[in-house]
Amino acid sequence: MLEKQFSGRFQGMNTFTQRVVVPDYVKHKVPDGTVLPATMKDSRRFARRSCDLTAHLEILTGWMLDDESERLFEVPVTNISRSGACFFHHVQLFPDDQLILNFGKLDRKFQVARCRRVADKCFEIGVHVMASDTSVDRTP
Amino acid sequence: MSATFIGNGSDFKLLPLAGLNPDLLPPVNLHLPAEKTSRVRLYRSADIPIKASDIDALRAHGITELLVASSDYEKIQPLLAANLGTLLSDESHPQRERLGLLNRVVTDTLREAFSSNNMADIVATTRELATHVVDIGIRSKNAIRDVAMIANHDFCTFTHSANVASYGTLLAHAMGIRDTDELREIAAGGMLHDVGKLEIPNRILSKAGRLTKEEMTVTRLHPARGFQLLRREQEVSRGQLMMAYQHHEWMNGDGYPVGCVGQELHLWARICAVVDVFEALTGKRPYRRPNSISESLTIMERESGTHFDEEILRCWKSNFLEGSRA
Ligand SMILES: [Fe+2]
Numbered sequence: 001m002l003e004k005q006f007s008g009r010f011q012g013m014n015t016f017t018q019r020v021v022v023p024d025y026v027k028h029k030v031p032d033g034t035v036l037p038a039t040m041k042d043s044r045r046f047a048r049r050s051c052d053l054t055a056h057l058e059i060l061t062g063w064m065l066d067d068e069s070e071r072l073f074e075v076p077v078t079n080i081s082r083s084g085a086c087f088f089h090h091v092q093l094f095p096d097d098q099l100i101l102n103f104g105k106l107d108r109k110f111q112v113a114r115c116r117r118v119a120d121k122c123f124e125i126g127v128h129v130m131a132s133d134t135s136v137d138r139t140p
Numbered sequence: 141m142s143a144t145f146i147g148n149g150s151d152f153k154l155l156p157l158a159g160l161n162p163d164l165l166p167p168v169n170l171h172l173p174a175e176k177t178s179r180v181r182l183y184r185s186a187d188i189p190i191k192a193s194d195i196d197a198l199r200a201h202g203i204t205e206l207l208v209a210s211s212d213y214e215k216i217q218p219l220l221a222a223n224l225g226t227l228l229s230d231e232s233h234p235q236r237e238r239l240g241l242l243n244r245v246v247t248d249t250l251r252e253a254f255s256s257n258n259m260a261d262i263v264a265t266t267r268e269l270a271t272h273v274v275d276i277g278i279r280s281k282n283a284i285r286d287v288a289m290i291a292n293h294d295f296c297t298f299t300h301s302a303n304v305a306s307y308g309t310l311l312a313h314a315m316g317i318r319d320t321d322e323l324r325e326i327a328a329g330g331m332l333h334d335v336g337k338l339e340i341p342n343r344i345l346s347k348a349g350r351l352t353k354e355e356m357t358v359t360r361l362h363p364a365r366g367f368q369l370l371r372r373e374q375e376v377s378r379g380q381l382m383m384a385y386q387h388h389e390w391m392n393g394d395g396y397p398v399g400c401v402g403q404e405l406h407l408w409a410r411i412c413a414v415v416d417v418f419e420a421l422t423g424k425r426p427y428r429r430p431n432s433i434s435e436s437l438t439i440m441e442r443e444s445g446t447h448f449d450e451e452i453l454r455c456w457k458s459n460f461l462e463g464s465r466a
Contacts, residue, residue, distance in 0.1 A: 096368050115397070116397075123398070
């Protein structure tokens with residue numbers, strides 16, 4: 001099972017739900033998994049590599065979320081670099097929302113840089129890595 | 141200001157007659173623009189108080205604004221802002237002039253607040269100004285047309301934001317929104333919708349030609365930057381945040397930054413999109429003349445349903461039809 005590959009805080013959790021359905025035409029449109037060019041400020045400092053991974057997503061601070069909202073998901077990650085990543089999600093996330101992506105052995109805290117709707121209930125989210133010493137803020 | 145006047149080595153600023161209340165303002169020299177030049181001539185020196193009959197006589201000559209030296213205007217401007225409620229409720233002045241005064245004070249106050257770069261101050265200022273925008277807006281007839289006639293149309297973010305606030309409030313009211321608090325939030329949201337431009341380099345914002353692709357990309361960051369700046373402020377509501385974040389979205393998903401469609405867009409953001417474009421089209425730009433109201437409405441009609449919410453645009457247009465009442 002997928003969860004077994006994940007470490008730390010995610011280990012043993014069985015509440016992940018993968019809700020996003022990425023239509024084929026989106027994959028066709030963006031063969032390298034990228035819909036938007038990175039913006040000036042948010043551009044990744046290192047070369048991106050397209051990938052076909054699934055990560056566990058935990059949303060720490062979501063502008064649209066309240067205490068009742070689900071925060072754990074499985075998401076397809078389409079590209080990754082040393083400073084950021086890009087994944088699909090079924091709802092939009094907002095600039096500066098904070099989240100954790102867990103790739104199995106790797107567990108990183110990110111901040112949303114941009115979000116682009118690519119299909120109905122399918123949003124491409126670009127995130128950049130937050131400094132490792134940034135404390136985790138769990139207020140919605 | 142829409143025009144620069146010079147004389148006696150000073151710059152001058154326009155002061156609407158509706159702001160000339162000798163009980164509230166210190167005496168200053170008042171000037172008239174000399175015809176066909178940008179120079180000024182003294183109309184009334186500070187030691188001779190202006191009377192209501194003088195103001196009537198000026199109006200009879202089609203004059204609705206006088207000029208005061210910029211140094212005097214700096215003294216007057218905070219008093220205009222502090223006494224705005226009193227000045228706007230003085231019905232001895234025509235509604236159009238009072239709306240013009242409001243527009244001027246909102247623009248000046250926003251310029252000052254934005255220059256502080258303190259977001260909490262900016263938000264507090266917009267809340268204060270919004271009460272006046274709503275108070276006069278909801279008791280005025282045909283206010284949308286009046287604002288369209290008197291609004292300053294220079295190419296600056298503060299003027300644009302002041303106009304968008306007035307238009308947005310009046311459109312929301314025309315659409316049937318009657319809750320005063322909601323209208324005030326919309327008014328303040330209109331003033332804040334472009335706050336993200338604070339972080340766009342001035343050389344791009346004030347560029348006299350068309351923007352390059354790279355400059356356009358940078359400019360297009362402003363809704364997201366506005367959202368980032370405002371989300372930290374407790375006083376900013378969800379609708380106001382969406383006005384800043386979604387006012388460049390299109391109903392068909394062709395907008396930015398997200399490309400959301402239809403009802404995914406907050407109602408206030410859809411209102412803001414209509415008045416934002418109308419204000420931009422009717423405003424001066426360095427590379428084109430301003431469009432007339434009817435030209436602007438015709439241009440916008442082509443994008444009804446694709447860019448703009450059809451119903452909101454229809455409501456907006458109806459306010460400019462002969463005999464309509466806002
Ligand atoms: Fe804008």
